[in-house]
Amino acid sequence: MIPGLKPKEATAIINSLVGGVVPKIGVQHITVGRSTEVEAFLQALNDVKNGHSMVKFWIGEYGSGKSFILHLLNTVALKQKFVVAQADFTPDNRLYSNDGKGRALYAAIMDNIAIQTMPEGGALPVLLEKWIEQMLLKTCQEHQIPMTAIRDAVHLPKIEANILATVNGITEVGGFDFALVIMKYYQGFIGGDDQLKRNALKWLKGEYHTKIEARQDLGVREYINDLNYYDMLKNWCKLFVSMGYNGFMINLDEAVNLYKIGTAAMREKNYEKILTIYNDCFQGKVSNLFLNIAGTLDFLENERRGLFSYQALKSRLETNRFETREIRDFAQPVIRLLPLDHNQIFVLLKTLKDIFEFNYSVSMTVTDEDILFFMEELFNKPGASEFLTPREVIRDFLSILSLLRQNPSLDKKQLFGNLVVHDERPNDLLLEDIEEL
Numbered sequence: 001m002i003p004g005l006k007p008k009e010a011t012a013i014i015n016s017l018v019g020g021v022v023p024k025i026g027v028q029h030i031t032v033g034r035s036t037e038v039e040a041f042l043q044a045l046n047d048v049k050n051g052h053s054m055v056k057f058w059i060g061e062y063g064s065g066k067s068f069i070l071h072l073l074n075t076v077a078l079k080q081k082f083v084v085a086q087a088d089f090t091p092d093n094r095l096y097s098n099d100g101k102g103r104a105l106y107a108a109i110m111d112n113i114a115i116q117t118m119p120e121g122g123a124l125p126v127l128l129e130k131w132i133e134q135m136l137l138k139t140c141q142e143h144q145i146p147m148t149a150i151r152d153a154v155h156l157p158k159i160e161a162n163i164l165a166t167v168n169g170i171t172e173v174g175g176f177d178f179a180l181v182i183m184k185y186y187q188g189f190i191g192g193d194d195q196l197k198r199n200a201l202k203w204l205k206g207e208y209h210t211k212i213e214a215r216q217d218l219g220v221r222e223y224i225n226d227l228n229y230y231d232m233l234k235n236w237c238k239l240f241v242s243m244g245y246n247g248f249m250i251n252l253d254e255a256v257n258l259y260k261i262g263t264a265a266m267r268e269k270n271y272e273k274i275l276t277i278y279n280d281c282f283q284g285k286v287s288n289l290f291l292n293i294a295g296t297l298d299f300l301e302n303e304r305r306g307l308f309s310y311q312a313l314k315s316r317l318e319t320n321r322f323e324t325r326e327i328r329d330f331a332q333p334v335i336r337l338l339p340l341d342h343n344q345i346f347v348l349l350k351t352l353k354d355i356f357e358f359n360y361s362v363s364m365t366v367t368d369e370d371i372l373f374f375m376e377e378l379f380n381k382p383g384a385s386e387f388l389t390p391r392e393v394i395r396d397f398l399s400i401l402s403l404l405r406q407n408p409s410l411d412k413k414q415l416f417g418n419l420v421v422h423d424e425r426p427n428d429l430l431l432e433d434i435e436e437l
Contacts, residue, residue, distance in 0.1 A: 002029050002354055010359040017352070018398050020391060022067045024120050028075050030351055033344035034065075037337075040330030041073055045080055045290065049246040053281035053289040057307075057317065059300050060337035065390055066294035069337060070251040073292060077249045078116040082290070083127070083240045084249045085109045089257040095273040096266070097226045100209070106229035107206040109250055110236075125201060131243050132186050135163055151190055159186070170238040177220045178204075178235050184218050206232070230277070237289045247288035255295030259305050271310040278316065278333075300334065340390055342379070346371060348390075349397050356401050364401060370412055374400070377416040 009026030016023035031038070044054050060066045074084045087093065087108035094101040112121040136150050139162050145155060160183055167179035181203045188196030199217040206224040208214045214223040224232050237248040261267040274293070280286045300317065301308050308314040320329040325338065340348070349371050357364055378393060400415050 005029050010355050013355055014359050017394050020395055022071045027071045031072055032348040033340045045077060048288055048290045051287045053286050055278045055281050055291045055333060057334045058292060058294040058337060059297055059334055061296060064337050064339055067253050070253055070292060070294055078119055081246045082249050083245050084114050085112045086251040087112060088254040089252060094270055096269040102226035103206050103224060103229055106224060110205040128185055132189055138162060170242055171235040177222045180220055181218060234286050241288050247290060249290040251292045253294045255293050256299050259299040271307060271313055275312050345393060360405060362405055374416050
């Protein structure tokens with residue numbers, strides 16, 4: 001039995017891992033071999049809590065645990081009273097764009113806002129209403145109005161003035177429209193106008209595509225777009241801190257999609273945006289912001305297409321030359337994720353067997369010796385040393401458990417003998433020698 005494991009977490013873990021993805025909840029129960037990384041992350045989180053900002057790059061090969069570590073960081077940060085959000089880079093979600101792809105990344109981030117009581121995302125309306133309640137209390141205290149009377153229409157101008165003054169006081173670029181839309185959300189909230197609330201939320205989440213739409217629905221001059229979305233993220237960070245949260249952590253996965261951008265000029269613009277954010281964080285231009293980016297070794301080190309192709313980033317992100325496999329420096333911006341060793345994988349598989357049994361309320365006849373035999377068979381297969389990833393090991397193990405649960409008479413050793421190692425690396429990466437468009 002896994003201490004503290006909830007049925008919902010067990011189901012999420014099993015279903016997600018069988019599907020080859022990382023579960024959104026419960027990852028702390030399957031954390032093996034990452035204690036030093038987590039300890040270093042906690043120290044960095046404490047620095048951000050104290051007003052600093054941070055950018056970390058989590059680098060590893062396909063299936064090495066990059067997505068897992070980001071979900072684990074989410075869990076840790078939520079417990080430390082951070083607002084967290086996660087999004088993936090895709091061909092349509094980028095840091096820099098002139099055709100809506102930057103705004104699309106912002107929208108994905110805002111759609112996945114999470115807090116400890118809502119770890120799976122969708123927490124933005126809850127946060128807004130929490131902040132509005134704080135504004136109501138503040139107005140009551142300043143004007144000596146009873147809480148029972150603060151929602152009366154006569155007090156609306158005082159509350160709106162407080163909202164505008166507070167938001168304008170903590171925001172910078174785009175602060176006026178940002179404050180105005182939050183006030184519109186308040187008006188919908190206090191007046192029971194659900195459509196006004198939806199329109200305001202649509203604007204705040206970056207879902208308007210033109211100024212005309214935004215002006216018609218909300219009377220604002222601007223909308224969140226490719227040029228200003230980063231400023232809006234900084235505004236949100238300040239607003240979250242003003243609510244009492246310790247900071248805003250954003251995790252961006254699948255950074256290989258920046259590496260795969262076909263044109264060198266557009267790729268460079270995206271790397272330039274990374275440099276801007278990096279400099280803002282480490283030069284103290286922004287507070288309480290923590291950005292994690294996960295990508296492959298090529299995304300980092302490839303000198304033609306990766307971050308190292310941009311000299312200003314290469315000079316900042318080169319690994320501590322005194323670091324070795326045994327002596328790690330987790331304080332540097334780049335954290336290289338080493339693969340789990342066989343002992344760690346054994347512990348992980350034992351844990352997954354316990355979770356599987358808990359999820360299905362069964363007792364499997366799979367012993368420790370069976371798990372060792374499974375590992376021996378798998379790791380001795382042709383291609384295992386080159387292609388085998390923790391993701392494939394986990395998926396194969398859970399697939400066999402699933403078959404045995406439904407067909408108890410099956411021969412375990414025969415199933416283990418039928419294991420095959422596949423090359424899971426994507427075959428659509430652009431080769432270095434392809435001519436730039």
